[in-house]
Structure formats: structure tokens, C-alpha cells
Amino acid sequence: MTEISDSLRLLYETTLEERENEYVLTLPKGLVEDSSLANDSSYRVALLESASDSRQSKSDRSETIPQVTEPTDEQRIESQGPPVEVGDVRSVTIDTLGDQGDGIAKVERGFIVIVPDTRPGDRVDVEITNVADSVAFAEPVSKAEVR
Known part of the structure; x- marks a missing residue:
């Protein structure tokens, strides 16, 4: 089991996108507004391979990954108590x-x-x-x- 730091502010799954000469991780605006994150602040980002990605071969990873709608914090809390x-x-x-x-x-x-x-x-x-x-x-x- 992975140890999670107490300083964790947000845990969210997204895809890495290539745009011109950079890579971008996109966070929906609502996730930032409903959290303790502040616009124009610096944060450390840890990239973890998802369980499904770790089982795929590198050649499979070039395929398009389907977008998954993340449940809201309220939905997670309700489902887990x-x-x-x-x-x-x-x-x-x-x-x-x-x-x-x-x-x-x-x-x-x-x-x-x-x-x-x-x-x-x-x-x-x-x-x-x-x-x-x-x-x-x-x-x-x-x-x-x-x-």
C-alpha cells in the first residue's frame, strides 16, 4: 500500500496531454474552487501510473484513453461514509x-x-x-x- 502524505491537497486522475512543445495536466475548475488550492500558487505534482496503465505494454499506451468522469467529493463521501x-x-x-x-x-x-x-x-x-x-x-x- 502506498503511503500518502498529510500535506496532500487533492487527489485526481487525469490524462497527460501534448500541446505544441509542452505537456499539460488539466484540472476542472470546480475541483480547484471547491478545494483548499489557490490560483497562482505553486504545488508539487506526483505522477503515479494507474493500475490499468501498469499492466499495458508501451505499444498499447499510444491508444486513446477513454475519459472517465470523476465522482465529486460529496459522492465519494456518501459512498464510503x-x-x-x-x-x-x-x-x-x-x-x-x-x-x-x-x-x-x-x-x-x-x-x-x-x-x-x-x-x-x-x-x-x-x-x-x-x-x-x-x-x-x-x-x-x-x-x-x-x-
Whole structure:
């Protein structure tokens, strides 16, 4: 099993496209807008061969790969259930503030955790206090500002 870094912001499958003298990876606008990614920011990109690609021979790879519609974060969460439970203690980084001023962090599969009395950049150990289908609420256990 592959180890996934806690700093992972988005996991998305796409195809590599050749355009003139460069290669391009395309991300749908909605994926960026609905995530903690910011336009004009720099990110590290890891390219992993898909399971089906690793079984194909190099000559087969020149064929057109069919486009697959990716499920939304909400669809993934609904099909797999929330990745947290009441009582879990997690270490999260606050990405942004919500409409009510509470900190918002994301855990596995983009699942949102709302944490009061925090601000963007805070690294917080939290205890999950309430879990709904698409969001969880947590209370800070300890906090360290990351600047």
C-alpha cells in the first residue's frame, strides 16, 4: 500500500496531454474552487501510473484513453461514509475560515472538519465531537500556529 502524505491537497486522475512543445495536466475548475488550492500558487505534482496503465505494454499506451468522469467529493463521501468518528483525535491544518468565522480543515477524501477558535495556518490537534454525512465538527485539543 502506498503511503500518502498529510500535506496532500487533492487527489485526481487525469490524462497527460501534448500541446505544441509542452505537456499539460488539466484540472476542472470546480475541483480547484471547491478545494483548499489557490490560483497562482505553486504545488508539487506526483505522477503515479494507474493500475490499468501498469499492466499495458508501451505499444498499447499510444491508444486513446477513454475519459472517465470523476465522482465529486460529496459522492465519494456518501459512498464510503465519513472518514472520521465521534471521539477521534486528529492533527489538522486549518486551510480557511467559514462564513461563521470557524476554521475549516480537510481530512481524507476532502472531508471537511469545522474547528472553532482557529485561523488559517493553525496546526491543531482536534477531537471530533459531531459527524454528519458531509462535515464533522471538532474542538481543539492543542494548537500550534504555523507561520
